[in-house]
Amino acid sequence: MSAYIEIQKTLQSIQALNHEKMEEAREHINTLTKPVGSLGKIEELAIQLSGITNQVYPVVTRPGIVVFAADHGISEMGVSAYPKEVTAQMVYNFLDGGAAINVFAKQINALLKIVDIGVAEEINHEQLLHKKVKYGTNNYLYENAMTEAEATQALLVGMETAQQLLDEGARCIIVGEMGIGNTTTASAIASVITGCSVEEAVGLGTGISNENRKEKVSIIAKALEERKPIRNDAIDILMKVGGLEIAGMTGAIIKASEKRIPIILDGFISTTAALLAVLLEEKVKDYLIAGHLSKEQGHYHALTFLNKSPLLDLGLRLGEGTGAALSFPLLEAATNMVKEMATFQSAGIANERQEDK
Ligand SMILES: O=C(O)c1ccc[n+]([C@@H]2O[C@H](COP(=O)([O-])O)[C@@H](O)[C@H]2O)c1
Numbered sequence: 437m438s439a440y441i442e443i444q445k446t447l448q449s450i451q452a453l454n455h456e457k458m459e460e461a462r463e464h465i466n467t468l469t470k471p472v473g474s475l476g477k478i479e480e481l482a483i484q485l486s487g488i489t490n491q492v493y494p495v496v497t498r499p500g501i502v503v504f505a506a507d508h509g510i511s512e513m514g515v516s517a518y519p520k521e522v523t524a525q526m527v528y529n530f531l532d533g534g535a536a537i538n539v540f541a542k543q544i545n546a547l548l549k550i551v552d553i554g555v556a557e558e559i560n561h562e563q564l565l566h567k568k569v570k571y572g573t574n575n576y577l578y579e580n581a582m583t584e585a586e587a588t589q590a591l592l593v594g595m596e597t598a599q600q601l602l603d604e605g606a607r608c609i610i611v612g613e614m615g616i617g618n619t620t621t622a623s624a625i626a627s628v629i630t631g632c633s634v635e636e637a638v639g640l641g642t643g644i645s646n647e648n649r650k651e652k653v654s655i656i657a658k659a660l661e662e663r664k665p666i667r668n669d670a671i672d673i674l675m676k677v678g679g680l681e682i683a684g685m686t687g688a689i690i691k692a693s694e695k696r697i698p699i700i701l702d703g704f705i706s707t708t709a710a711l712l713a714v715l716l717e718e719k720v721k722d723y724l725i726a727g728h729l730s731k732e733q734g735h736y737h738a739l740t741f742l743n744k745s746p747l748l749d750l751g752l753r754l755g756e757g758t759g760a761a762l763s764f765p766l767l768e769a770a771t772n773m774v775k776e777m778a779t780f781q782s783a784g785i786a787n788e789r790q791e792d793k
């Protein structure tokens with residue numbers, strides 16, 4: 437089957453949330469020993485998880501984390517505080533267990549996969565998933581980032597990796613990334629899809645100066661003028677100004693949606709992958725959970741476009757899936773609430789409000 441047809445088949449299989457199960461879950465939650473609605477967003481989360489998984493008592497363990505790594509041709513324009521070699525160096529760090537995501541993954545007993553989907557150099561390591569589509573994207577200031585075939589191949593790699601995590605028992609997917617220069621790419625994508633200005637979409641990434649940020653804004657504005665990506669065409673956007681790790685995350689998101697598995701978004705870059713996934717199929721939106729709000733200012737615009745409110749706001753701007761991993765215990769708490777709390781009846785507590793008497 438061609439990559440394109442396989443992607444279309446997956447998109448067509450994505451279903452709406454199960455509203456009956458959501459209603460059942462809501463009714464059950466209202467019988468638990470607490471004032472109605474008093475666990476706020478945790479209750480909403482539990483209801484969403486019921487709609488996603490078709491279960492009144494949803495299961496989200498184990499979590500599966502996938503970190504897609506890739507390089508960006510645009511990084512040669514000096515848009516990052518770090519050199520592009522750091523992408524490959526950090527991949528070795530992930531594989532050796534020394535990165536923040538390794539620490540947080542261990543804490544939540546997650547399955548963790550590191551995927552080379554487009555790093556500019558060869559990486560040799562037993563634990564690495566070798567799925568390189570291309571040795572980094574082209575510099576989209578001068579030419580398209582990738583071909584249409586490369587964009588669809590990267591989506592397929594993402595779908596396959598998510599499926600692998602599900603086969604190994606993951607019941608929740610966390611999408612993470614590593615790629616020097618990728619906040620520039622994410623800003624271009626966010627601006628095209630949400631319609632926010634480039635100025636609003638651009639932040640300091642790994643920590644550039646305010647002066648370099650202005651340069652970053654003008655490079656993106658020029659690139660968008662040159663490439664003219666089509667606003668509602670995800671493949672066109674990926675091909676013209678996209679990134680391979682972003683396409684990988686988009687693929688993982690659509691596969692998890694098809695399989696009725698909740699997806700926790702991480703920071704700005706993973707949320708732009710979600711924007712692309714929602715362009716491909718609007719129903720994907722219902723399967724997404726915003727783990728946290730990144731410091732990168734475009735993230736706010738991307739989340740607003742998706743109508744998602746983040747679980748955490750910790751001033752993070754690391755990526756790798758770290759913010760999503762930190763928020764996972766809240767999903768677990770929501771499922772445990774439904775499963776383990778006593779009801780008014782079972783605890784013999786009067787379930788009658790004074791006001792209603
Ligand atoms: O997740 C975020 O919101 C986030 C915000 C700023 C930076 N990052 C990470 O930093 C890298 C991109 O930053 P930059 O400055 O090279 O574009 C990339 O590896 C991302 O994982 C991630």
Ligand SMILES: Cc1cc2nc[nH]c2cc1C
Pocket residue numbers: 518522526613614615642754755756
């Ligand atoms: C050291 C380092 C670690 C990262 N992890 C994700 N993006 C990163 C960027 C840098 C520079």
